[in-house]
Each structure stands twice: as C-alpha cells, then as structure tokens.
Amino acid sequence: MKFGIEFVPNEDLDKIVERVKLAEEVGFEYAWITDHYNNKNVYETLALIAKETETIKMGPGVTNPYVRSPAISASAIATIDELSDGRATFGIGPGDKATFDALGIPWEKPVSTIKSAIADINTLLAGDKTETGAALGGVKAVQEHLPIYMGAQGPKMLETAGEIADGVLINASNPKDYEAALPLIKKGIDNAGKNVADFDVGAYTATSIGTDSEKAKNAAKIVVAFIAAGSPPMVIDRHGLPEGINEKIGACLGKGDFGGAIGLIDDDLLHAFSVAGTPDEFIPKVEGLAEMGVTQYVAGSPIGKDVEESIKLLGEVIAS
Numbered sequence: 026m027k028f029g030i031e032f033v034p035n036e037d038l039d040k041i042v043e044r045v046k047l048a049e050e051v052g053f054e055y056a057w058i059t060d061h062y063n064n065k066n067v068y069e070t071l072a073l074i075a076k077e078t079e080t081i082k083m084g085p086g087v088t089n090p091y092v093r094s095p096a097i098s099a100s101a102i103a104t105i106d107e108l109s110d111g112r113a114t115f116g117i118g119p120g121d122k123a124t125f126d127a128l129g130i131p132w133e134k135p136v137s138t139i140k141s142a143i144a145d146i147n148t149l150l151a152g153d154k155t156e157t158g159a160a161l162g163g164v165k166a167v168q169e170h171l172p173i174y175m176g177a178q179g180p181k182m183l184e185t186a187g188e189i190a191d192g193v194l195i196n197a198s199n200p201k202d203y204e205a206a207l208p209l210i211k212k213g214i215d216n217a218g219k220n221v222a223d224f225d226v227g228a229y230t231a232t233s234i235g236t237d238s239e240k241a242k243n244a245a246k247i248v249v250a251f252i253a254a255g256s257p258p259m260v261i262d263r264h265g266l267p268e269g270i271n272e273k274i275g276a277c278l279g280k281g282d283f284g285g286a287i288g289l290i291d292d293d294l295l296h297a298f299s300v301a302g303t304p305d306e307f308i309p310k311v312e313g314l315a316e317m318g319v320t321q322y323v324a325g326s327p328i329g330k331d332v333e334e335s336i337k338l339l340g341e342v343i344a345s
C-alpha cells in the first residue's frame with residue numbers, strides 16, 4: 026500500500042510545507058494539494074513543496090478542466106516537474122456545480138470535457154502540438170510520462186478514469202465504496218487494453234488519527250457531517266444508514282447548526298465516511314481497503330486533532 030496525504034491550501038503555506046516535509050520523513054510517497062478558487066493557489070503551493078522536499082511526489086488533488094485550459098494546466102504541472110526534478114503527478118476531476126455557478130462558468134458534459142482535457146495535456150507534455158496548434162516551448166516535463174490521476178465518484182467518471190488515467194482518487198473511506206467502484210474502473214482499464222497492476226486506486230479518505238480514540242473520532246465528526254450531507258441516497262443505502270439521515274444532517278448544516286449536525290454523527294456514520302481512531306484501530310481499516318483493491322491510502326482532512334502528532338502516528342501505520 027502506498028500512502029499519500031492531502032492538504033487544503035487555506036492556511037499558512039510555510040506550515041503546509043513543514044507538514045509535507047514531516048510526511049516525507051515518516052514515509053509518505055504522495056502529497057496532494059486541493060484546488061478551489063477561493064483558497065491559495067495550488068501551483069504556487071506545489072512549487073514551494075517542490076523546492077523544500079527530496080523524494081515525495083506532489084500534485085493537484087484535484088484540479089478541474091474548467092478554470093484553466095489544458096495548455097495552462099500542462100505548463101503549470103510541467104513547471105512543477107522541472108522544479109521537483111521529476112516528482113510531479115497530476116490530479117484532475119470534474120469539479121463541482123457550486124464552484125462553477127459561483128464563477129459563472131457553464132458546467133457542461135464533464136466526462137467529455139475531462140477526456141479531451143487529459144488528451145491535450147498528454148499531447149502537450151509529450152512535446153507535441155494539439156489540434157488547435159498549441160505547444161509547450163519554454164518548459165519541459167522531466168518525466169517521460171507524467172502520471173495523471175482522476176478524481177472520480179460517479180460510474181461514468183470511474184470507468185473513464187480506468188480508461189484514460191494512470192490512477193484514480195476516490196473521495197471515500199469505506200471498503201463498501203471500493204467494492205462498488207472497482208468493477209467500473211476495471212471495465213475502463215479493460216476497454217483500453219491496459220493492465221490493472223499498472224493502475225493506482227487512491228482512497229481519498231477523511232482521516233482522523235490520535236492516541237485517544239474518542240478525541241480522534243470527535244475530530245472527524247464535522248467532516249463526516251459534510252460528506253454525509255453531500256452523499257446521494259444510494260450511498261446512504263449502501264452503508265445501511267437510516268434513510269434521510271443525509272437530509273437531516275444537511276438541514277442542520279444549512280442553518281449553521283454545526284452542533285446539531287455533529288450530534289447526529291454516530292459510530293455507523295463515522296465508519297461509513299471516515300477512518301478514525303488510534304493507530305491500532307487504523308491498521309485493520311487500511312487492510313480492509315487494500316483487500317478491496319485500494320493501492321494508495323490518502324490521509325485527507327482533518328488528519329487529526331494535532332496534525333503534526335497525527336502525521337507521526339500515520340508514520341507508525343506506514344511502518345507496520
């Protein structure tokens with residue numbers, strides 16, 4: 026199992042860089058930086074990480090094809106590959122409606138849009154010209170093939186990821202989600218005549234680890250509340266959760282009643298939408314994801330009550 030870690034660039038960048046250096050030290054192989062227009066810029070954050078680290082791979086986890094053209098994204102990730110001496114990796118997903126509504130960008134045909142964006146980015150990174158005549162000149166990726174991952178959850182997006190990407194990052198923390206996702210990804214891999222062994226299935230989880238189980242679980246509750254509220258009925262049903270619990274939690278969040286939302290998060294919801302607890306509680310959960318075909322465990326927010334301590338504890342899980 027490879028291990029990755031996610032950071033949201035909405036806080037002091039020096040702190041994020043220090044945390045990525047600590048993650049590198051304890052054995053993490055990937056640092057994924059989220060990309061939302063209202064946070065600090067993902068590529069400036071990645072550039073700082075590239076200059077301050079030696080071995081960890083890094084990339085957007087995940088950008089989207091609507092806010093930047095494929096040529097701008099190709100130039101940006103090739104620059105990170107140069108700065109990091111060949112450690113860049115590129116995560117791209119369809120983004121979400123709320124973002125594009127706020128930006129006044131029409132969100133159309135996400136599957137086709139991602140397919141054509143990835144095709145152009147691969148063309149440009151290979152040093153070739155796109156159909157419209159775009160070509161990179163003053164920047165060149167170090168890696169022969171810079172790996173491209175897709176953020177995906179929907180069935181078509183998952184199949185597309187298997188078909189055209191080198192890996193997938195799925196926002197899900199429970200083996201049941203991977204039991205449902207793997208056949209779709211495999212269908213795409215088979216369609217493209219690729220080898221499953223070459224494909225990286227990333228579990229982009231809501232992680233909360235600590236020496237005190239209760240405290241670790243409590244730290245995860247608000248994140249779980251947002252995930253549960255955004256989950257469709259099919260996912261609520263998959264995890265055997267009470268029908269309508271997503272709406273109930275969403276209603277609390279909608280009126281800013283975070284205490285009420287957190288009060289609704291029980292162990293079943295924690296188990297469905299996060300990996301939370303002590304290192305000893307973590308190891309069987311990570312093993313359970315591996316049994317379902319997950320090949321990269323990505324520790325996503327909140328990581329833990331004390332992030333530095335949690336990164337070190339995750340180092341114990343990596344070493345186990």
Ligand SMILES: C[C@H](OP(=O)(O)OC[C@@H](O)[C@@H](O)[C@@H](O)Cn1c2nc(=O)[nH]c(=O)c-2cc2ccc(O)cc21)C(=O)N[C@@H](CCC(=O)N[C@@H](CCC(=O)O)C(=O)O)C(=O)O
Pocket residue numbers: 058059060061086087088089118119120121124133134135136137138176177178179180181182183194195196229
């Ligand atoms: C579009 C959507 O795809 P989805 O994979 O479910 O999208 C949910 C998320 O993956 C998406 O919002 C991501 O961008 C969210 N996301 C992030 N989004 C961000 O904006 N920033 C981030 O940093 C970020 C990180 C992230 C990490 C992991 C991850 O899994 C997702 C992440 C969907 O509805 N897909 C369906 C329908 C697809 C569809 O629209 N089909 C149409 C059009 C077909 C066509 O396009 O040609 C049709 O069938 O007619 C499907 O896959 O079946």
